[in-house]
Amino acid sequence: MKSKKLDTIRISEIFYSFQGESTFSGRPSIFIRLSACNLNCKTCDTKYAFVNKKTVEINKIIKICKKIKTPYVCITGGEPLLQLSAVKKIIKELVKINKIISIETNGSISTKAISKKVKKVIDIKTPSSGECKSFNKSNLEYLNHNDELKMLISNKNDLIFAEKTIRSIIKKRPQTTILLSPNLDVPGMSQRLVKWILKKQVPVVFQPQLHKLIKEKPIYLL
Ligand code: SF4
Numbered sequence: 585m586k587s588k589k590l591d592t593i594r595i596s597e598i599f600y601s602f603q604g605e606s607t608f609s610g611r612p613s614i615f616i617r618l619s620a621c622n623l624n625c626k627t628c629d630t631k632y633a634f635v636n637k638k639t640v641e642i643n644k645i646i647k648i649c650k651k652i653k654t655p656y657v658c659i660t661g662g663e664p665l666l667q668l669s670a671v672k673k674i675i676k677e678l679v680k681i682n683k684i685i686s687i688e689t690n691g692s693i694s695t696k697a698i699s700k701k702v703k704k705v706i707d708i709k710t711p712s713s714g715e716c717k718s719f720n721k722s723n724l725e726y727l728n729h730n731d732e733l734k735m736l737i738s739n740k741n742d743l744i745f746a747e748k749t750i751r752s753i754i755k756k757r758p759q760t761t762i763l764l765s766p767n768l769d770v771p772g773m774s775q776r777l778v779k780w781i782l783k784k785q786v787p788v789v790f791q792p793q794l795h796k797l798i799k800e801k802p803i804y805l806l
Contacts, residue, residue: 591642593670594619596633596662598645599802600652604795606705606732607761608686613656614649614805616674621663623690625713627736627767633662640806642670646677648805657683665693675699691733692718696726704731705763711745712738712767724753733760734791737777738767750786763791 596619603613617630619637649657657678664671664687671687678685679701686703689695692715695704706723709715713736727733733753735746746764753760764781766773774792781790 591670591673592639593642593645593667593674594637594639595645595806596630596636596638597804598648598806599804600654601800601802602795602798603656603658603686604793604797604800605688605734605765605791606686606703606763607789608656608658608684608703609791609794611656612654613658614652614654614683615658615660615802616645618659618661618664618667618671620666621661621690622666623663623692623709623713623715623718625690625709625715627713627738630662638806642674642677645674645806646681649678649683650681652805655682655684656686658686658688660688661690663690663693665689665695665698668693668697672697672699675702690715690718691723692720694720694726695723698726700728704728706731706733708733708735708749710735710737710742712736712742716745724757727757727760729759731761732763734763734765736765736767737773738770743777743780747784747786750788754787758787762786762788764788765791765793768793768796 691707766777
């Protein structure tokens, strides 16, 4: 008899740690980091996810998520949307076990097919990444009330780009949550960014990446 093919997904790692980004920041969360990415940002801190690859059954991942009592699960990468069909399957299973799901995506791929039950945290790449033309503008159409846009700020050029982008987005969608994170590898960037936000009076959330501030050591689950 033919055995049923089980659904799988390609991951880099699964770990348990604090959420360092988005408005879920500070919450204990399970992270499912998928492998591979379609961009090549100069500011990337997860290039290891491009080479660390294992194919894992979705059932196995759900079992791991069940064991950890936090309701928060973050699907990240790499770029998760490169595996859209597997991502949709894993989301469906996580919803069944009452997890509160977020997905972090680089903004270059359409998020249309992602369930409204999931918080989308969408990057808009700034010039310092070398990928600032990558944003898929249709993603603005699919934003739900709890979704968030995010920009990493490393220098003056990024600030100029961010201001133009923020003003254009809030003109049409004044309620959009836009997170600005200072690049913590650039000395003094946090202070510069805070001053800039107050001076420009832009409606954003200042968000230093918590996991980098506390240099946390995650608990690896797979
Ligand atoms: S999109 Fe994210 S994972 Fe991909 S290269 Fe850029 S920072 Fe790295």
